[in-house]
Amino acid sequence: MNTELLKKAHERIPSVPVLVNLISKRTRELIEGKKPLIKPESFDEEKVDTVLREIVEGRLISEVDFDAIARAEDAKNRWDKHALTKPFYAD
Secondary structure (H helix, E strand, C coil): CCHHHHHHHHHHCCCHHHHHHHHHHHHHHHHCCCCCCCCCCCCCCCHHHHHHHHHHCCCCCCCCCHHHHHHHHHHHHHHHHHHHHCCCCCC
């Protein structure tokens, strides 16, 4: 894995978990035979380097669904509130 490409990709997608998941998923897609979004530099270029270049060149992006995050937080807060009012086991 090219560390310079990784640093540049991290600048474009600062969230490490999002970056790792994006790289992982896209690398699997390339291994399964999907076409790259950019021309590989060489025939034997590692798939992960191709993915990193796709990110660096802006061909591959990640969107964050803030509404989904808010819904998950709301559900967690409701669960925590409910869990605190009910005993966990019967006396």
